[in-house]
Amino acid sequence: MQKINSQKLCEVVHSSSKVIDTDIVNVVTDSRIAKEGDLFIAIKGEKNDGHLFVADVLAKGANLVVVDHLIEDVPENRQIVVSDTIKAYGQIGAYNRSLFKGVVIGLTGSAGKTTTKEEIKFALSKFGKVYATSGNFNNHIGVPATLCNMDMSADYAVVEMGMSAKGEIENLVSYVEPDVAIITNVYPMHIEFFPNFEGIAEAKAEIFKHLKKGGLAIINEDTNFASLLEKRALENGAKVVKFGKENHPNVELDLQDKGEHNYYNAWCVLALIKALGLDVNATAEHLANFGALPGRGAKHILELPGGGTYTLIDDSYSGQPEAMKIAIETLSNTPAKGRKIVVLGKMAELGNTSKARHEEIGKVLAQSTIDIVIGVCPEMKDMLAQLPKEKEQYYFENKDGLDDFLVNKLLQNNDIVLIKGARYSSKMYQVTDALLEKGK
Numbered sequence: 174m175q176k177i178n179s180q181k182l183c184e185v186v187h188s189s190s191k192v193i194d195t196d197i198v199n200v201v202t203d204s205r206i207a208k209e210g211d212l213f214i215a216i217k218g219e220k221n222d223g224h225l226f227v228a229d230v231l232a233k234g235a236n237l238v239v240v241d242h243l244i245e246d247v248p249e250n251r252q253i254v255v256s257d258t259i260k261a262y263g264q265i266g267a268y269n270r271s272l273f274k275g276v277v278i279g280l281t282g283s284a285g286k287t288t289t290k291e292e293i294k295f296a297l298s299k300f301g302k303v304y305a306t307s308g309n310f311n312n313h314i315g316v317p318a319t320l321c322n323m324d325m326s327a328d329y330a331v332v333e334m335g336m337s338a339k340g341e342i343e344n345l346v347s348y349v350e351p352d353v354a355i356i357t358n359v360y361p362m363h364i365e366f367f368p369n370f371e372g373i374a375e376a377k378a379e380i381f382k383h384l385k386k387g388g389l390a391i392i393n394e395d396t397n398f399a400s401l402l403e404k405r406a407l408e409n410g411a412k413v414v415k416f417g418k419e420n421h422p423n424v425e426l427d428l429q430d431k432g433e434h435n436y437y438n439a440w441c442v443l444a445l446i447k448a449l450g451l452d453v454n455a456t457a458e459h460l461a462n463f464g465a466l467p468g469r470g471a472k473h474i475l476e477l478p479g480g481g482t483y484t485l486i487d488d489s490y491s492g493q494p495e496a497m498k499i500a501i502e503t504l505s506n507t508p509a510k511g512r513k514i515v516v517l518g519k520m521a522e523l524g525n526t527s528k529a530r531h532e533e534i535g536k537v538l539a540q541s542t543i544d545i546v547i548g549v550c551p552e553m554k555d556m557l558a559q560l561p562k563e564k565e566q567y568y569f570e571n572k573d574g575l576d577d578f579l580v581n582k583l584l585q586n587n588d589i590v591l592i593k594g595a596r597y598s599s600k601m602y603q604v605t606d607a608l609l610e611k612g613k
Contacts, residue, residue, distance in 0.1 A: 202314065266321045306332055375401070512589070519552035
């Protein structure tokens with residue numbers, strides 16, 4: 174973070190607090206890592222309230238704290254009082270971003286955001302120094318953290334933004350103010366929080382509302398509501414660049430994973446590279462070395478206890494319907510020496526469409542070349558009910574014992590097994606972790 178004086182800091186967060194004259198170069202929200210010279214922002218979370226640790230962080234040497242009320246028995250001149258500490262965090266991040274001299278690229282989409290973000294980072298690294306969102310820090314806490322931690326010496330910054338409700342992207346992008354705004358795709362994810370599918374597209378299009386004047390909007394022309402996205406981009410004065418199956422740089426692409434979604438990710442990256450006036454051909458060659466991320470399609474060759482090996486596809490991060498269909502179809506179209514097996518946990522945040530969406534996945538599986546289907550969690554019974562009786566299938570109430578069943582009873586030499594499901598509600602990643610440990 175660029176150094177900021179305490180008086181300027183109060184101005185940035187619109188606080189009238191009278192605090193000591195000091196400089197801040199680091200912002201933290203975790204009291205456990207607070208150190209001398211830091212600014213600590215007290216945030217109320219689901220489990221902890223940072224205000225309870227204000228005295229502790231000041232005792233560790235933190236210079237100042239941002240709070241939503243004065244804390245007793247703590248020097249008043251070390252407390253910056255605001256109405257909303259999360260909003261203040263965003264305002265500090267926005268100030269730091271305003272000092273950044275490089276190109277800021279904002280990114281959102283229903284599926285594949287983090288992979289595309291990492292692929293953009295990978296591609297741009299050939300042309301300069303790149304700073305990007307860490308992991309999936311893409312929400313109301315993660316984006317301010319990303320902006321506060323910006324490497325001010327970078328040539329490019331890639332900031333991922335996620336959402337589950339109307340207005341969230343608009344709030345985040347007001348801090349980011351990107352030079353380039355990208356929407357990778359629009360799928361009916363988090364639909365329980367919207368009146369209809371179009372509402373999701375409108376919420377994604379909020380990314381254009383704080384695009385720098387004359388900035389660049391990059392849109393997947395094959396996605397749902399693409400014309401609406403383009404309309405909103407133009408309304409906000411953007412220069413629009415589109416990519417898609419029939420509209421992408423004519424270069425040779427040799428990707429490690431041939432799934433269609435990976436080509437869309439690559440076409441998005443190449444559209445950006447071309448729009449920035451960089452070398453598209455060199456980028457296409459470079460992308461051949463980009464591998465899948467953990468939890469997002471990474472492949473592992475693992476040993477079986479009785480001899481032989483199998484391939485584990487770790488796609489356990491996202492369990493949304495479109496992402497699940499893409500993963501199933503990709504595996505279905507993949508040549509294999511052994512059997513193709515899918516282990517699918519429930520899909521979350523689908524509201525009253527849940528039963529229909531689980532049945533939809535079952536119908537996709539019924540038409541696929543998948544040999545064995547394992548459904549985990551009660552919601553997956555609706556999926557399994559759509560399968561023909563001749564397709565081998567199993568049901569587990571939860572993930573418990575699933576790794577042992579796979580390794581000791583089901584898997585054979587040359588099998589391919591895909592693990593996928595809603596990360597926090599089905600916890601399929603824990604099955605992946607167990608299999609990785611057993612297969613070492």
